[in-house]
Amino acid sequence: MIYIDPLMIHPVMDGVWHHARLAGIPDPGEAITMLCGVTGVAAFLPLSQRRHSTIPRQCERCDAIVRQQRGIPLRQNRTGRN
Numbered sequence: 001m002i003y004i005d006p007l008m009i010h011p012v013m014d015g016v017w018h019h020a021r022l023a024g025i026p027d028p029g030e031a032i033t034m035l036c037g038v039t040g041v042a043a044f045l046p047l048s049q050r051r052h053s054t055i056p057r058q059c060e061r062c063d064a065i066v067r068q069q070r071g072i073p074l075r076q077n078r079t080g081r082n
């Protein structure tokens with residue numbers, strides 16, 4: 001048996017990866033709403049098709065929401081002087 005934690009799924013859209021609170025593994029074509037409110041459609045691509053894309057960067061809004069929920073302080077240097 002393979003166990004996949006839905007909370008560990010990070011949907012990537014347009015080179016940005018988000019957090020999503022999922023009840024289970026989404027079916028391809030199923031709409032997913034990210035924590036930041038962005039909605040996307042699930043698709044599972046083999047790594048070979050993703051090789052040309054750049055490394056995703058993290059959605060700052062999702063990151064902030066997750067940190068709030070888990071009681072992790074926000075990264076000060078991210079929000080401060082940049």
Ligand SMILES: [Zn+2]
Pocket residue numbers: 017018019034035036037038059060061062063
């Ligand atoms: Zn997001």
